[in-house]
Amino acid sequence: MRQIGAGPQPYTNVARQLLDRPLAILPHQLEATLLALQARLGLVEISTIDATAMEAKAMLERSALSGDARREWDSGRSFHTDGEVAVIPIVGTLVPRFGWLDPMCGMTGYDGLTRKLRDAVRDPAIEAIWFDIDSPGGAVAGLEQFVLELAELADSGGKPIYAWVNEQACSAAYAIASTCHKVYGPETAMVGSIGCCMAHTDITGALDEAGVKVTIIRSGERKMRGSSVEKLDKVTLAKFQASCDAVRDRFAKIVAMGRGITVDDAMATEADWFEGSEAVDLGLMDAVTTEREAWARLEEEIDRNKRERRSAR
Structure with missing residues (x-):
């Protein structure tokens, strides 16, 4: 039986996770998310950390992109599977607690991701984990705990963990991708935004x-x-700024650890985003390829691991 959480959280709860809190998210997506909340909560004006006001305006819905790999729902599991691979989607804005295990209403919760990751690691029939990412990032709260657990599992040398950028993995989503063993995407893949922002109303x-x-x-x-x-007031603004700066420092260290680049190189990106080949040149992705080719590389690694286990007996 498919297991789900308590259901989507009320908009007021989501707002508490996004307002006056450090965020690792692309600025334009933060604006779109807050404008959506603006309509739901009756907010009059939203100001960014640099005091730029954002007023209500027309918004376009973003359609989801489908990947090449086959997706199946295996009854009794918290995650989708394709053969021996656990497929975990990361779609939309990331928040600490969203309840649902699958992305809903343009948001994904770290709580659901944690549950899926743990279940996939424990499942003896699963040989690898594939994160299918199309996210601009989101809340910092809950991110570092998830990334540290992901890093520990990646370092354990157990199951290969791949990130497919389909077609965006920025800010918090890139922190997750950078912790995986491999990061692949098409030439249009957008990654990076290694920084932090905050919104105050x-x-x-x-x-x-x-x-x-x-x-x-x-x-x-x-x-x-x-x-x-x-x-x-100036003191509060300074505290907000210091909090953002501290998050950016920790974010850069996460990327440096996962991608094998220096902290200075991660900081030198100045929280900009990069696409395709440029991202590869900067060490933010492993290669530009198709999803089918990236999936084939994962299957090759699975086969290689099986052969090594048989030879070790």
């Missing part, structure tokens, strides 16, 4: 226009600083 102008006055009574000078109902 300021509704003071709207409150003034509506004739609403908010009085904050606090015990402790720093209590409730960063609230949307008062102007962002």
